[in-house]
Amino acid sequence: MAIIQAIRGTKDILPQEIPYWQQVETIASQILARAMYQEIRCPIFEQTSLFERGIGEATDVVGKEMYTFCDRKDRSITLRPEGTAGVVRAYIEHSLYSLGGVQRLWYKGAMFRYERPQEGRQRQFHQIGVELIGTDAPRSDVEVIALAVDILQALGLKSLRLDLNSVGNKEDRSNYREALVNYFTPYKLDLDPDSQDRLTRNPLRILDSKDAKTKEIAKNAPSIINYLGVNSRKHFEQVQQLLTDLKIEHKINPCLVRGLDYYTHTAFEIQSDDLGSQSTVCGGGRYDGLVRELGGTETPAFGCAFGMERLILLLQQQGKAQKTKPDxxxxxxxxxxxxxxxxxxxxxxxxxxxxxxxxxxxxxxxxxxxxxxxxxxxxxxxxxxxxxxxxxxxxxxxxxxxxxxxxxxxxxxxxxxxxxxxxxxxx
RNA sequence: GCGAGCGUAGCCAAGUGGUUAAGGCAGUGGUUUGUGGUACCGCCAUUCGUGGGUUCGAGUCCCAUCGUUCGCCCCA
The missing domain is CATH 3.40.50.800 (Anticodon-binding domain)
Incomplete structure (x- = not known):
């Protein structure tokens, strides 16, 4: 009789590994609770249109990675590929803004993306996410980034890099996009095939290419920093200053582009050298347009998410297991x-x-x-x-x-x- | 979605066309029927991810399929 196996890209988390998971969950929830963040638990599936509208139809996540199916009444349902859209939907649906002030929320749970599995990348994976909704103060960006750094530090993780960038507001970005297209078009035939394709799809991504020749050409490409408007620039500078005040080391990376459409202004990523090519342990940024995009009133927000499997890979490398012994x-x-x-x-x-x-x-x-x-x-x-x-x-x-x-x-x-x-x- | 590698027991493996598939760890039974960690002995793969093919003969060669790893794409 053939053995039934777990579905490709999914994993059983066995008792031996549970201590690591509990450690991550305990430390994160403690640190977040101290800053008055409250847990929220949203459904694992949503209407497909939530993600199409929120994340953006042109993104890879929506275009080719979603687990979408029709239920018995022919409604299009999607297993959540990320957590922010659902949290924002709940925020609007339950009028959380009416509670006054900002909403500090966090969540943990399974996410689903139809991708080719590899180390640190599964089809069902888990994230811990943090959302701070209702303020565009530069201090709020830094509050969340600092919490992320705190959590990683409390877990004892080393050799992590924090990269920072600003993708500006919608207007800044479309100006910059145009400038990039103008810059790269004359070189089109010298670019790698992927980047040629990106020229129309997502020119910002060309900057991230690993192709040697493309990299060479990209060296002299215009930088986003020069295309930020006055307000965007001021916001970005304040965030940097506040991080420095907190002694949080960071590097400006003008090539850092987030893959989801809703990001504006600050974008950041925390990476480790001890993972394979899936090196991002935490990523996030500002998403001032999303609440409105999903039918709420114009509300600024900032958030980030950790890949739990990746955190646990790092913890395991550092050998911090402890067997539970009976008294x-x-x-x-x-x-x-x-x-x-x-x-x-x-x-x-x-x-x-x-x-x-x-x-x-x-x-x-x-x-x-x-x-x-x-x-x-x-x-x-x-x-x-x-x-x-x-x-x-x-x-x-x-x-x-x-x-x-x-x-x-x-x-x-x-x-x-x-x-x-x-x-x-x-x- | 594209390219490459790998797949022998719970784990690590030897094996590269010829009779019964090494070894180690773990497990388990015993030496020791009321007292542990060591030691010694026994057991633990009718079968090499799965299905087909080549051959007198296949774990070994070929094809397909599934899984996994690495890179690309992308992301947490």
């Missing part, structure tokens, strides 16, 4: 003893201990072997002899010292036991 490994044999052990184990758990109960009923020697492998701090031993007089033995695995208590006494001295376990943990 007690419970060894028991004999009908009466096994029944008592089940009850005692539960009582100990209710007192806050982690207890792994050996259910095998096999020879004591075998159970001890497993106790050893579990790396428990102590072994609880309950055999037929102990069961008759309601006793229990506690054997400290490290010192090999064994003590005998009545079962009721064991529960009374839980503070002492806890203390001894903590001492063992120090070693």
């Amino acid at each position: 007690f490994y419970f060894v028991s044999k004999g009908e009466k003893a096994e029944a008592q052990a089940l009850i005692l184990a539960q009582k100990l758990r209710n007192l806050g201990f982690t207890v792994e109960l050996d259910l095998s009923g096999s020879a004591f020697g075998k159970q001890f072997k497993r106790a050893d492998r579990s790396e428990a701090y102590a072994c609880l031993i309950l055999g037929e002899e102990e069961a008759l007089i309601n006793n229990i033995n506690v054997k400290w695995m490290l010192s090999k010292k064994q003590e005998t208590f009545s079962q009721s006494k064991l529960l009374e001295i839980s503070d002492q036991l806890r203390q001894q376990i903590n001492e063992s943990k120090q070693n």
Whole structure:
């Protein structure tokens, strides 16, 4: 019988990897909570038109990467390829602006893009995203970027680069686009085929090309910085200044272009050298036009998202796994003893201990072997002899010292036991 | 979507057309039927991702397919 496998580009996250996921989720949620960001959970699928309108029909994400299907009533549904559009839809639908002030939101969850899988890129992947909606203050850009940097630092990740750019407002961008087309058109035949295509589709992308000849030509291309209007330029300069004030290292990268249409002004990307070609760990920027585009009133906003799989790849490279060890490994044999052990184990758990109960009923020697492998701090031993007089033995695995208590006494001295376990943990 | 590499047990693998598919780790049973980490012994792939083909003979060659990795595209 053929084995059914997980779908291409999807992965099971197995118990061994869960500690990494929990670490990322815990640290991110703590740091965001301290800055008064609140979690929001939106549906995993939406009307297709939300993404077409929000992300932009011409983008790769919408053009060739969406999981789109018709439901039983022939409505076009799409599995979300990113989180911002859904959050903004919810913001408008539930009039979150009426709560006054800015909305500080974050989310985590699965996203779907139909792409060729490789290291750090899957068809179902997970993001943690942050959205700050309702202000265009340069400080808000920096608040979010600083939080992103904080999260990465708290995770202990090293050798990360922060790249920064401004793509201006709509007008700046169309001026710049025109300038680029004018610059590159005379060289058209010297460009790599992809870039020739980009000339009409997305000229900003030519700057990002990895082709040597194209790179050479792009060297002297006009820079976006020179096409920013007065306000755009001022915003960008303030963001840079504030980052510097916060001692957040960053590099201006005029070639940095975000792939989704809704970005305006500040764009940023945090990359690692320790991943393959999918090196971006966090990306984001300002999206002042999106709320309006989706039918709300003109509302500025800023956001970013982390690729959780990529964060976890980095954490794993740094080998920060830790096995969960039980406080007690419970060894028991004999009908009466096994029944008592089940009850005692539960009582100990209710007192806050982690207890792994050996259910095998096999020879004591075998159970001890497993106790050893579990790396428990102590072994609880309950055999037929102990069961008759309601006793229990506690054997400290490290010192090999064994003590005998009545079962009721064991529960009374839980503070002492806890203390001894903590001492063992120090070693 | 395009180009290239890879696919032998849970994991790491040897094997490059010739009888029964090395080895190691992990697992499991025992030496030790009430006391662990070491040691020793036993077990653990009727089959080499899957399907077809070439051949007297295929894990080994060919084709297809699936998966995976790397690069491009793109992105988190």
